[in-house]
Amino acid sequence: xxxxxxxxxxxxxxxxxxxxxxxxxxxxxxxxxxxxxxxxxxxxxxxxxxxxxxxxxxxxxxxxxxxxxxxxxxxxxxxxxxxxxxxxxxxxxxxxxxxxxxxxxxxxxxxxx
Amino acid sequence: xxxxxxxxxxxxxxxxxxxxxxxxxxxxxxxxxxxxxxxxxxxxxxxxxxxxxxxxxxxxxxxxxxxxxxxxxxxxxxxxxxxxxxxxxxxxxxxxxxxxxxxxxxxxxxxxx
DNA sequence: CATAACCATAACCATTCGGTTATGGTTATG
DNA sequence: CATAACCATAACCGAATGGTTATGGTTATG
Numbered sequence: 001x002x003x004x005x006x007x008x009x010x011x012x013x014x015x016x017x018x019x020x021x022x023x024x025x026x027x028x029x030x031x032x033x034x035x036x037x038x039x040x041x042x043x044x045x046x047x048x049x050x051x052x053x054x055x056x057x058x059x060x061x062x063x064x065x066x067x068x069x070x071x072x073x074x075x076x077x078x079x080x081x082x083x084x085x086x087x088x089x090x091x092x093x094x095x096x097x098x099x100x101x102x103x104x105x106x107x108x109x110x111x112x113x
Numbered sequence: 114x115x116x117x118x119x120x121x122x123x124x125x126x127x128x129x130x131x132x133x134x135x136x137x138x139x140x141x142x143x144x145x146x147x148x149x150x151x152x153x154x155x156x157x158x159x160x161x162x163x164x165x166x167x168x169x170x171x172x173x174x175x176x177x178x179x180x181x182x183x184x185x186x187x188x189x190x191x192x193x194x195x196x197x198x199x200x201x202x203x204x205x206x207x208x209x210x211x212x213x214x215x216x217x218x219x220x221x222x223x224x225x226x
Numbered sequence: 227c228a229t230a231a232c233c234a235t236a237a238c239c240a241t242t243c244g245g246t247t248a249t250g251g252t253t254a255t256g
Numbered sequence: 257c258a259t260a261a262c263c264a265t266a267a268c269c270g271a272a273t274g275g276t277t278a279t280g281g282t283t284a285t286g
Binding site: 134136161162164165168169185186187 | 273274275276277278282283284
């Protein structure tokens with residue numbers, strides 16, 4: 001059982017709260033799928049104004065779910081899935097993992113090709 | 114890959130929203146640990162008023178995270194961890210599972226004893 | 227039967243939230 | 257150098273949120 005713990009994970013509270021909003025989840029999903037993105041690109045994707053996107057990114061940042069990298073006049077954001085650990089841990093404790101164990105294992109093995 | 118889908122799971126949105134609040138999470142955790150509980154008991158546990166607890170339970174009910182059973186003048190609530198499936202699925206897609214795949218598999222096998 | 231216990235709902239309130247437009251700072255471009 | 261692009265912050269606003277007290281309905285109890 002390897003315990004990595006590279007960065008101190010944000011409060012579980014922050015993670016749960018950050019992902020409670022659908023727009024924020026959409027942004028995080030987009031970053032996960034498409035990789036690093038400019039605020040401009042994210043604004044085009046999300047159907048809200050640029051300041052709204054900026055504020056959402058701030059919340060995601062607080063939860064450590066995204067990192068940013070300034071490059072000239074644009075800021076590139078990328079997802080930081082490590083930060084989901086508190087949520088995964090929570091689900092380990094209170095979740096339904098004990099059920100479909102076999103299904104999940106099967107599924108896991110399948111995806112490991 | 115067995116697909117059970119006994120009850121139509123609530124919107125993932127509802128689940129994420131419901132678990133965003135720490136008091137609500139605490140209630141759910143308590144129900145998971147201690148099993149079925151009266152509203153009265155939960156009120157004693159949570160540090161808020163009885164109506165507050167009732168409202169939280171309503172939100173959890175909407176997310177199908179709890180079930181209730183009336184018995185005389187008291188209502189017993191119990192956790193329904195199945196309802197966490199949407200969140201688990203979401204983590205499967207966007208989560209950090211792809212990383213420590215092996216660690217998690219190892220962990221899973223370990224817990225299967 | 228009167229009273230108390232349990233719970234849900236109503237009514238209300240302060241705060242937070244998610245959105246907007248306005249603005250300003252920094253960097254690229256014509 | 258003037259202008260445009262990119263982004264964050266400020267200021268503001270309506271709606272949602274999480275809490276409270278008040279109330280009323282149902283069930284148990286003295």
